[in-house]
Amino acid sequence: METRPTHEVNFDLRRSFGSNLKSGFKETFFPDDPFRRITGKMSVSRRTRNVLEYLFPIVQWLPNYDLKKFRYDLLAGVTIASLAVPQGISYARLAHLPPIVGLYASFIPPLIYTILGSSKSVAVGTVATASILLASIVGEKVSPVDSPQLYLHLVFTSAFFSGIFETALGFFRLGMLVDFLSRSTIIGFMGGTAIIIILQQLKGILGLKHLSANTDVISVLHSVFTQTNQWTWQSAVLGIFFICFLLLTRFLKNKKPKLFWVSAMSPLAVVIFGGLFAYLVNGDDHGIETVGPLKKGLNPLSIGDLIFNSQYLMTAIKAGIMTGFIALAEGIAVGRSLAMLNNDDIDGNKEMMAFGLMNIVGSFTSCYLTTAPFSKSAVNHNAGCKTAMSNFVMSICMMIVLLFLAPYFRYTPLVALSAIIVVAMIGLIHYDEAIEIFKLDKFDFFICMSAFFGVIFISMDVGILLSVFLGIVRTLLYVARPSTYKLGKLHNTSIYRDIEQYPNCSTIEGIIVLQIGSPIFFPNASYLRERITRWIQEEAGFDQNFIQYVILDIGGVTSIDNTGMEMLNDLGKSLKKKNIKFVLSNPKIDVMEKIKMSKLMKTITKQWIFLTVDEAVTTCHFSLGKVDPMCIIVGDGTKEVE
């Protein structure tokens, strides 16, 4: 039997501090390696072109653009424009803004996105969740009913801060912050928001004049059922009819995906039909309220309306950051999902800057927060868009609407808008995903439900912050309580695996093999020391001299900090006092570099650090004079002699 293995741990590798720092910095902030375009051998013109292509993705696709692609983009652009009109008006109402502001938001921002956007399928527009969140934060400070002008300007200001925030996140490569909104949080938040938005629509559908200012379920239902005398049946009948029609077209689309355009056009159809109907029957006199006058004309400049007055500044910043963050999370998620369907990649940080600049320019031109709404982008993708040109087409359509058609939308019944919102929101309740989460991971489900119930019963910001907080707590718990395993050997192999997972693994008397599967650092160092000590105590039972070797497989330890090194060193010294040999196996590159430089190297010594668990066990086994080297204990406790 050989006592030293053929392959040893590579202690000679030496990486300089500079290269370590550089690679760490790069992985943290530039995981997509954007500089590969301008490094290496290339001409100045090529380099300039690459930089331009990076900064303005339009430079990349426009030179190869042709009529064939335009045909697809034209169709997609017109389709999303038909969705933009009713959605724009509806969501502006959700945000307590004049309906025309919703139309403005689909004119200027898509132009910016066409130039800067890196996604092929994303369609720009306003979203329901951010609209209602904006209304709830800004509405707390300024009433949209009492001072509509101030409220409007505050909303523009918060869009400006959203833009600054999003641009900064992208510029400083902090895209990873968005990752802290987990899928579970987003699903819970969207579901909860959808429900409170649907409840808000009871106002439009039942033809009520007032509704509770609070968004939680209890306030809204209380408000609705204390005004039963104000319910108007005409409005309700029309609302239910529209909802059924919209659901039917969606059902059709699900059955025959090629008919997606029926579903995409149906909101516009509802608006047009509803408007005609209200015009003909003189709806306002029969309990069917309409949108009211809409001014013709393009976006007025609003750069002078931004409010940087200290009284309102904090509200604008809070609203800007929170809604910007939510909008960004939705936009990035939509961009990523669609890119995946296209077998394509998008650059998160660049998208953030595109969204940010779009919102800054938007806030100067009477637009409120825009992002990439899921529904519109999915329709855009289904309609076969090839490039960001479809956004340009939509923008042109909206220009025509703003210049010539806007006044005709004055007859749109509010109930039609409510019906459109209700059906859109039903699509955001992913109960099937929630069930899947429940099956897979109870803590994730808890995070999801905390967002859901937080939004429904308290308020939207509390719901999302609570859920993000729980997510971070969970992250820290993961880190503070890493898994440890006791390993055993699979028969006739040199493979060591967790004995809980592979119960017929065998172990050797006097040698315990433990595995740590996580970086060792300050939040978990003392837990790990206690846990390892407990593994040893449990193994030893009452016989203090039972264990002679502790082999720690640190192949899963990808990094270690100063507290962790100190812990291993302390552990080694305390085992030494108990006459137990402390052995390490398979240190990873970062860990090995630190062990080399530390006191631990003296405590353990090089020859007790092995490349594999099997080599460590073989060597320990050979050194174990007392025990018959061939006698091993099988998992269930019976002895076996090979």
Add this chain to the structure above:
Amino acid sequence: METRPTHEVNFDLRRSFGSNLKSGFKETFFPDDPFRRITGKMSVSRRTRNVLEYLFPIVQWLPNYDLKKFRYDLLAGVTIASLAVPQGISYARLAHLPPIVGLYASFIPPLIYTILGSSKSVAVGTVATASILLASIVGEKVSPVDSPQLYLHLVFTSAFFSGIFETALGFFRLGMLVDFLSRSTIIGFMGGTAIIIILQQLKGILGLKHLSANTDVISVLHSVFTQTNQWTWQSAVLGIFFICFLLLTRFLKNKKPKLFWVSAMSPLAVVIFGGLFAYLVNGDDHGIETVGPLKKGLNPLSIGDLIFNSQYLMTAIKAGIMTGFIALAEGIAVGRSLAMLNNDDIDGNKEMMAFGLMNIVGSFTSCYLTTAPFSKSAVNHNAGCKTAMSNFVMSICMMIVLLFLAPYFRYTPLVALSAIIVVAMIGLIHYDEAIEIFKLDKFDFFICMSAFFGVIFISMDVGILLSVFLGIVRTLLYVARPSTYKLGKLHNTSIYRDIEQYPNCSTIEGIIVLQIGSPIFFPNASYLRERITRWIQEEAGFDQNFIQYVILDIGGVTSIDNTGMEMLNDLGKSLKKKNIKFVLSNPKIDVMEKIKMSKLMKTITKQWIFLTVDEAVTTCHFSLGKVDPMCIIVGDGTKEVE
């Protein structure tokens, strides 16, 4: 060549939700398994006894206590009492409290600790860092000079909240929170605090009447050097003499550890000698200020003095929690280090409850915050204490001091106290450890320095909070940017290792083996997808069809959440579109359970999940029809035919 390995992944294992939850809960909150004492077969009386032993550790050691042990504890108790008098008076002055309060703190709290403490070597007392932090937080709200009574009562109230907070942490098993104060933070914080405390002593040594209320270096030095006319040389000479004497005794102790008692007794010697000197030369008239009158008598009750008035409540709670946390961190760290020297273990959560109850009772009896100071506990350990009885002995000594000797300490010169503090603080500046941290880990050093410079140049709470915040950011960065490795095979083995670490590993054309060494969950899921995609792109170069198999070794993935599962599933689907086979190897138990239940199982299918990388590679290699199965590429790019 066999295509299926002999050992397969164990998919049959089934753990119930209940048992998973239970084990997760236990590892998180009860890693020390305290209930093992009362489960299993044992009589009721045995069980009661075990519970009593758990709650009151004194029940455990008192029955076996004998005179031989008492001799050691008596010596240790007297030694630490001799340290308690000067330290108590000095630290009370640091906290701007009447000197007698410092003596009270060494009478009642040690009694409580004797009953509840689980450490053998810990000695109870006040600490410099928490004292000055307390003064800086409470002093911001209430001036100790203008309203000393209110200030004193607020300090008692904050000790009460410290106690409640510490007890709650222990009771709810949240001891892990203390782990978030990393070694680097503590070393930086202690070093910074030591420096500002030493600077504060310039007041006593130079005989100044007033000093800046701010603790930062610049304010203090400015204050000292603008009052040069007030410096008194008598005081300065005496101060330097005392400092030299104390440093000499410490030097002696370091040379001959057996003479530790010389160093331990020296502060008392300085106090007594200084007092005699001041009495004889009538020091107060010659620029040598003294402590002033001290009342005889035991701790008066202060339970009625606690202030729960809303005006001061938040300050008391903030001061209580922050100082309690710092004191706890020092106490637990001291307890752990000494336990390790004794080859012993202490129970962190139980210690927290002991400290907490000690502070609650203390706040009722005119004591301020106490914990286990490092200096006193180390002296206790060196003096050979055997049980917590040494605290009882110290308490009795203090009772005698309070009842009979207190008035004699009125002549203690302030400069003597300052000298004692300066020398104690010099011992807290661990510059050697800071150098070690710098060598091992630059980010850790940055965390350490942020605490150090934050404390020195801004304020103590900013320093520590900044450092803890950076520590948590680092934790989240670790989590958000886990390491990934490309693996290769070591010659003539079935061992796969990181090709950066082992450059002569060989890889096979068309197969890329990647390894993830961290849990996969929402903060890192999209980074991992991007990183894996980039590995594949880098490997493939311009030839899209180059790679046919991606083997992902997830042996280091100890857990996975819903976002992570979704990411793996998306990755599998997107690879499938590119005609690349996605293969997994070595799923850990938690991950395997989730894969079994998820959509991923359908995307990958059971037969492409292997127990080891080698088996995965062998199978892929065999299926790779096109490529000569024996042709491998060696690390440096040359081909090699086996």
